[in-house]
Amino acid sequence: MQTTPITPELVRGALELERTAHGLLPHRLPARARAQCADPQLAMVESQPSGVRLVFRTRATTVELDTLPTKRVYLGAPPRPQGLYDLLVDGRPAGSGHVTGGHTLTVDLADGTAEHRPGPVGTLRFTGLPDTVKVVEIWLPYDETTELVALRTDAPVEHVPDPRGRVWLHHGSSISHGSVAASPTTTWPALAASLGGVELINLGLGGSALLDPFTARTLRDTPADLLSVKLGINVVNTDLMRLRAFGPAVHGFLDTIRDGHPGTPLLVVSPILCPMHEDTPGPSLMDASALSEGRLRFQAAGDPAETASGKLTLGVIREELARIVRDRSAEDPHLHYLDGRDLYGAADVDELPLPDGLHPDAAAHRRIGERFAALAFTPGGPFGKGTV
Structure with missing residues (x-):
């Protein structure tokens, strides 16, 4: 040897x-x-x-x-x-x-x-x-x-020299990071990259997709042909900010990315369906009763009434992300939006429920990866061949 x-x-x-x-x-x-x-x-x-x-x-x-x-x-x-x-x-x-x-x-x-x-x-x-x-x-x-x-x-x-294929740079939460996928090549971004024929750089950061400026600068400074950011669930998990701060933070995050990638296809993806946080704000806490039984499960600790004072739910975040992309796309034709429920929605929750209330299992990772590839990488999609 x-x-x-x-x-x-x-x-x-x-x-x-x-x-x-x-x-x-x-x-x-x-x-x-x-x-x-x-x-x-x-x-x-x-x-x-x-x-x-x-x-x-x-x-x-x-x-x-x-x-x-x-x-x-x-x-x-x-x-x-x-x-x-x-x-x-x-x-x-x-x-x-x-x-x-x-x-x-x-x-x-x-x-x-x-x-x-x-x-x-x-x-x-x-x-x-x-x-x-x-x-x-x-x-x-x-x-x-x-x-x-x-x-x-x-x-x-x-x-092996760089094949000079297209490089896809993706940022997201623990779901993009891979939790609870079966293996490193079967996380949903890895599966989608394989199906799309692209080189993956995965900046899925468990618990840490929080619109941090240093993450935006990292995305700005990393060479890539395709960009996507999956935003929202960690902001709710941590109860990090209110609606007043969220919108400007998203704008600032996208502005910074665009400083380094002005014409690169950029896809904003909202959260997949997560029943406990659709209408109930965070934070997300571990379920003590489940833990006492040796099971890991999360629960929403916020009060739905608090949305009136600006606390964030996944429903609120999807509306805000869709609005931001719609408003910006008039001057940014290469900016796109994907509703995360098109990757994992109500019917999927019934068939492939989230084991701990937050994270998809291995079968759901495969479904999300296949759907993302079909929506993003096929002709006419934001990452279809021939896009800028």
Whole structure:
């Protein structure tokens, strides 16, 4: 087996690679953005490599990847599944696996405290690959912070030049991040990107799609051919702002993106259907009774009457986003709007209910990804070939 240094040329989907004591840590927000927010939730999710993958050409039949993951344990909640790595060979699924060992982050849901316990490097191993020259992709777990330590193969590795296909840059909440998808290539954005034939950069940030200016600047400064922003649910989850602040914040967010991408197709996507917050404001809180039974479930803690004083519900947010896009599109013909209920609506809730009240399951991720591709990437859609 021969070791190949893991260099930025082998990594796609990350905006920055931090050199650590063990190797390289992919980040999905640059250092300047990270420095502007002390929220530990944001620090955790931006370092979880949703959409990040190693890509190389080789005729190796055995591939080994050493990584140092950070695995989360929530006290009182059901055990979390191991983070999965997906293997693609020439674009087709060829296996999956997980890495044992790693650091452990134990979170006490009762008081929000966390304890970090260091652990060892682990190894992912794929064998029996075809003895032909092929493009290998290893997609990292979407929900485990992952330091890349070493890459070993039984044949030389070559960098795969950028295919210069269209790059789709997407920003959204935990649903866009991947929660609770089956694997990294089956989050809805990854599925939609595959169906649309585009290169994905996923800035879905669990709990952190909050119209932060540093996120808008990151979107502004990242080269892309297609842009989408899925906004709303986290603003309600956190009870972050009122209607008076929300509208101008959306305008400012879009203004900043347009400073760097004045003519790029830009799709604003409103929240999918989430029954508990359609007419009831946030915040979203964990259901203590469900937690006592070992189940994770959320509930809306706001009062519907408070919408009169400007508190936000998903219904209010959809109306405001649709209005903003309608008003701006007169001067911005490449700005588009998609109602999230066209991706997951009332009939879907009956067939594929949200397991914890907030997040779609693996089957719903697939449905959302397929519908997004059909609405956005087909001829006549905002991302159809031939768009600017």
